Amino acid sequence: FQELKKLGLGNEVELHVYEVPVEYQTVQTLVPSLWKQYHPQLVVHVGLSGMATTVTLEKCGHNHGYKGLDNCSFCPGSQCCVEGGPDCIDSVIDMDSVCKRVAASGLGVAVSVSKDAGRYLCDFTYYTSLYLSHGRSAFIHVPPLGKPYTGEDLGRALQAIVREMLDIQEQSEAKINCQHAH
Secondary structure, eight states, X not given: OHHHHHHOSOTTOOOOOOOOXXXXXHHHHHHHHHHHHHOOSOEEEEEEOTTOSSEEEEOEEESBOOOSOOTTSOOOTTSBSSXXXXXXXXXXXXXXXXXXXXHHTTOSSOEEEESOOOSSHHHHHHHHXXXXXXXXXXXXXXXXXXXXXXHHHHHHHHHHXXXXXXXXXXXXXXXXXXXXXX
16 A cells, blocks of 8 residues: 555545554544545545455445454444444445456456455445445455565556546546536
8 A cells, every 4th residue: 555655646636545453443433533534535445355366346345244353352242333324335436347447457457346345344444434425435455465466566556446436436426416407
């Protein structure tokens, strides 16, 4: 992720990078505070997955099934993110389109799409963010460094993916505004 910070997203996009600890309770305070502080157009979470072999775009976050203990040996008693929240929240970003566009750009990094971010802190963070933002969040799982991609490869891939996400988001918002105008 530091690679993406170095590369940036171009002059017209303000990029803020934060490391989120692997702790349920920290997620529940930190993620809302970041939304409040920045009112971002889009929040993109990036998580490491030891099982990933591709850069994986997660379509949705899940509310229930959090049984694994975090780095503080804590687990939510309710085993859910938001009591009374929907079971699943989809991102407003069409991940299939992002995947197709990035694959077609010839980056040399394999990109795939998933509907299950794993019911641990990644999924928990994603759901929390989707809930707060009415879907204006995304989650990208990356494989461990060197398996098979370098930090530079992943940085370039993240840059291309986030640019596509912003592009798709702007197009869909323009369509909505256009429909409201008639």
